[in-house]
Amino acid sequence: MTVVDLENVTFAYGEQPAVRDVSLTVAEGDFLGLIGPNGSGKTTLLQLMLGLRSPDSGSIELFGEPVSSFEDGERIGYVSQQATSGGGSMPVTVREVVTMGRFAHAGHGRLTNTDHAAVDDALETVGITDLADRQINALSGGQRQRAYIARALASEADLLALDEPTVGVDAESRDAFYQLLESLNADGITIILIEHDIGVVTDRASRIACINTDLYHHGDTESFVESDALTEAYGASGQVVHHHH
Numbered sequence: 319m320t321v322v323d324l325e326n327v328t329f330a331y332g333e334q335p336a337v338r339d340v341s342l343t344v345a346e347g348d349f350l351g352l353i354g355p356n357g358s359g360k361t362t363l364l365q366l367m368l369g370l371r372s373p374d375s376g377s378i379e380l381f382g383e384p385v386s387s388f389e390d391g392e393r394i395g396y397v398s399q400q401a402t403s404g405g406g407s408m409p410v411t412v413r414e415v416v417t418m419g420r421f422a423h424a425g426h427g428r429l430t431n432t433d434h435a436a437v438d439d440a441l442e443t444v445g446i447t448d449l450a451d452r453q454i455n456a457l458s459g460g461q462r463q464r465a466y467i468a469r470a471l472a473s474e475a476d477l478l479a480l481d482e483p484t485v486g487v488d489a490e491s492r493d494a495f496y497q498l499l500e501s502l503n504a505d506g507i508t509i510i511l512i513e514h515d516i517g518v519v520t521d522r523a524s525r526i527a528c529i530n531t532d533l534y535h536h537g538d539t540e541s542f543v544e545s546d547a548l549t550e551a552y553g554a555s556g557q558v559v560h561h562h563h
């Protein structure tokens with residue numbers, strides 16, 4: 319089954335396109351690494367895929383339907399850069415954040431036992447049961463990311479989209495975090511991951527999309543490693559791996 323299908327998608331903020339004529343598909347069960355230099359359109363492309371931005375031209379389907387027909391958050395867990403960087407000062411607990419993932423299921427009624435069980439399961443899966451009653455803003459970066467993943471799991475998302483989720487996370491937590499992603503992927507959740515560390519992407523992802531406004535590569539990780547796409551997309555600057563902060 320095709321989860322995301324982009325055909326000839328172009329998007330510009332002003333005159334200059336951020337994403338140009340990109341066509342690609344993400345299949346159920348894929349672990350897609352989305353890479354490219356700074357400002358190359360990765361976040362924009364991800365937001366287009368999720369229906370958070372409308373393309374200037376081209377078409378986008380999610381789960382075989384036009385992306386515009388999807389309700390906010392339906393079937394999708396999106397962990398944005400802002401979500402994990404600790405922005406927002408809402409005094410909410412981890413349990414409340416994860417419970418928000420159930421609102422689509424609970425409708426306007428009260429949360430059922432099934433909802434509470436789904437929240438407990440999600441907290442358990444990502445290993446933060448002991449943090450459930452802490453304020454979300456009092457967590458470390460890595461713990462906060464797990465909380466947002468748990469929210470996606472509680473919503474029974476089929477697709478998890480993450481935008482540089484390990485910025486500011488120490489190496490050990492980062493490794494554990496990517497192991498969690500791999501095990502979720504093995505359980506059948508489709509993953510799209512923006513990550514600036516190319517070594518991490520080629521180690522973990524089954525497929526790679528490499529962009530710099532234009533799409534330079536889309537295919538399995540092995541064919542990417544053997545191709546010239548990396549040097550072509552990153553240009554002569556030689557800036558292959560960059561670090562934020």
Ligand SMILES: Nc1ncnc2c1ncn2[C@@H]1O[C@H](COP(=O)(O)OP(=O)(O)OP(=O)(O)O)[C@@H](O)[C@H]1O
Pocket residue numbers: 331332336354355356357358359360361362363
């Ligand atoms: N809201 C916006 N308004 C205007 N221009 C924008 C906006 N967001 C992004 N851009 C521009 O569009 C281009 C693509 O940005 P985008 O954030 O998609 O790239 P990115 O690959 O995710 O970057 P990074 O790796 O630095 O996070 C950049 O040139 C950026 O300056």
